[in-house]
Amino acid sequence: MEWEANLIEWLQKYVSNVQNTEGFAKFFDFFGAEIGLLMVVLIVMFCWKKTAGQRLALIVVCVNMWLPMIKSVVLRLRPYMEYPDKVRALALSDEGAEAMDVAAQGYSFPSMHSASVPALYFALANEVKKKWLWILAGIMTVVVGFSRVVAGMHYPTDVLAGWALGFVVIGVFALLDRYIKKEWAIHLILLISAIPGLFYVRTTDYFTALGCLIGVIAAIWFERKYVNYEDTRRFPAMLLRVIGAILIYLVVNTLLKLPFNKEFLAGTSIAAFLIRTARYAIIMFLILGVYPMMFPLFERVGKKA
Secondary structure, eight states, X not given: OHHHHHHHHHHHHHHHHHSOHHHHHHHHHHHHSHHHHHHHHHHHHHHTOHHHHHHHHHHHHHHHHHHHHHHHHHOOOOHHHHOTXXXXXXXXXXXXXXXXXXXXXXXXXXXXXXXXXXXXXXXXXXHHOOHHHHHHXXXXXXXXXXXXXXXXXOOHHHHHHHHHHHHHHHHHHHHHHHHOOOHHHHHHHHHHXXXXXXXXXXXXXXXXXXXHHHHHHHHHHHIIIIIOOOOOOOHHHHHHHHHHHHHHHHHHXXXXXXXXXXXXXXXXXXXXXXXXXXXXXXXXXXXXXXXXXXXXXXXXXXXOO
């Protein structure tokens, strides 16, 4: 719809008059992107309440898995792809790939950032039960959605649909909790829900999320049986837990790419996509399942002998 492209063009010009448009877009893009979502989940899981963090991890992963399945049915190109003469791309989904590479950048409708942020922050607010967090969740939802339009990555209708679907995912998890009493059954339902995407989705975001879902579920069961770490309120331990997890993410993600050439990893073959799935499954399993074995060591930091 051309009126949406005209609106984006006007917004990009207007925002550039009051501040750095690209800086604004990229700053708020972080909160709905992979590393930003991961950091919030890790802080909740490792610094506050393990069970709440595990639930948030599943919610965020499912948003990022189900939406590409919808995107690959609608097949709506991003605004800057359809209107290159009007709209600039200010915050690419994959900075290392070509802007016009649909497999890497993903489709436009609905907005995954706009769905991930309310799904994460409103689910967290429901866990914490604090008024200020409900307000923060609302502000983050609006600002991140607005930034995606200004970034030229989504049409306004993409954002509106993303907001709606973010709340739908929260509702789906509430229904699963209410009617499915066995945790293993819920996990099985989530895994089964991913299967259709294997047959028609050919964008990296889906396979990334599928790997994360497999890794998170495996980590939950492994950690419960072999680790069973306790929540902590000691700041040095909290800090070490989160920093260590981010380092593992960065290092392991790099190491797992080394056996393959860049052309293969950037390709759209099913083999490349499945390697991506396996990579993220391993990363999530290590961070959330195996890495917590080190937490007792962190508890000793700062304690007097």
